[in-house]
Amino acid sequence: MKITLHHAHEARSFRVLWLLEEMGLDYELVVHNFFDKSLRSPDYLEINPAAxxxxLEIDGKVIVESGASVEYLCEIFPEKGLGRPAGDAERMEYLDMLHYAESIGQHMANLTQAHIVLYKPEMRSPTQMNLEARRLHKVLGRLERQLSDGRDYLLASGFSGADCAVGYGVEVAKRFVSFGDLPHCAAYGARIAARPAYQRSLPPEDVQRIYTKDFYEAPDV
Amino acid sequence: MIRLHHIPFSRSFRILWLLEEMGLDAELKHYSxxxxxxxxxxxxxxxxxxxxxxLEIDGLTIYESGAIIEYLTETRPEHGLGRLAGDAERVPFLEWLGFAETQASVLASLNMQHLFMGDPTPASPVVLKLEAARLAATLKAMERTLGERDWLLESGFSAADTMMGFNLFSAPYYVEMDRFQNLAAYRARIEARPAYQRAREKDGPQEFYKKEFYPVPEV
Incomplete structure (x- = not known):
């Protein structure tokens, strides 16, 4: 089965790249530049009109949502053990965590837009940036609770595809909110970042990145 | 016993509507x-x-509307509203669930900036304009699909359509819908469904929008 992933360094596609690495699958990686017009090239618009x-090109299909890609890959490669199929005792929690990844993702995306994509301060709203950071922190409260029984990963049985979906968000969220009062989230972030498959998915040293600072402070209102 | 914790006109309406489509009795707890x-x-x-x-169900509590839709359709397959693992439409079904949340995140951002930051809003006009354009682009993608079929999936109505129970009713506050004729017809088909009508009766009055339309400010 031929698999091709279209990716931009540090974008949501990292979730899928990391999962492919965890699964040890053969795939072709096409890296696009997040900042120039390459996602708007006619060739790429053929593949994904939303640019x-x-x-993810797989088996003659194209999947463009990262959550759907993660769920589908885990489903069609059950032998990798990274999904929790229908009927599994952890199925509901697995699904809830997969979708929770986007509850984190939307605040993260809004903050990325405000701090990074909008390059001039006068384009930004400090009120919105503060509110988004507070909301992101609040949403992470759910993860803090999920991990509070001392488990290493989202599901008690161990690492799953849901960790690829949520874990990416945790790593980006660290750049926008302080994890001082989220000790379980902080430890979880360190644990996932230490995984060899995660490290293999990181961008090489010499490329343009989305995130160039460790922390993006919300401006004073 | 099934219990849904609900706010009128929010993402939880997706679930309220799906429960009606499935004919499942649920206790409704309203919040404001x-x-x-x-x-x-x-x-x-x-x-x-x-x-x-x-949603409290089967001794569990589920929070994410997309996950609830997957769980309900999987554990109650007799209603035929999901496209389960192995189904020919599995990928488009999952994609529409994801698409609906991508679109809803733009709506949630517009709601926050137009409605909850004060009046007049201290939001950035650049951001409001960007978000409205992003929303319009997602509506345009739907408009194309719905030119070819009645529902999001080729095989007919599914729980993916119930994800739009929030989106399609919030979008008109931010984007002029006149240019999306297929979407208008789609919305009319939704509103003609008895289960949708029953769900709206239980929904309650919306408390989000004070105006008919929130235009993009001048930059």
């Missing part, structure tokens, strides 16, 4:  | 965005982050 990453 | 009921301790015990929906 976004990820796009 | 204005009276502090979301921050009350009884609700915090159910939903620690204070968000709706929350």
């Amino acid at each position: 976004r990453v990820p796009a | 965005i204005t009276d502090g009921s979301l921050r009350a301790s009884e609700f915090k015990a159910i939903s620690p982050v204070g968000r709706v929906p929350a």
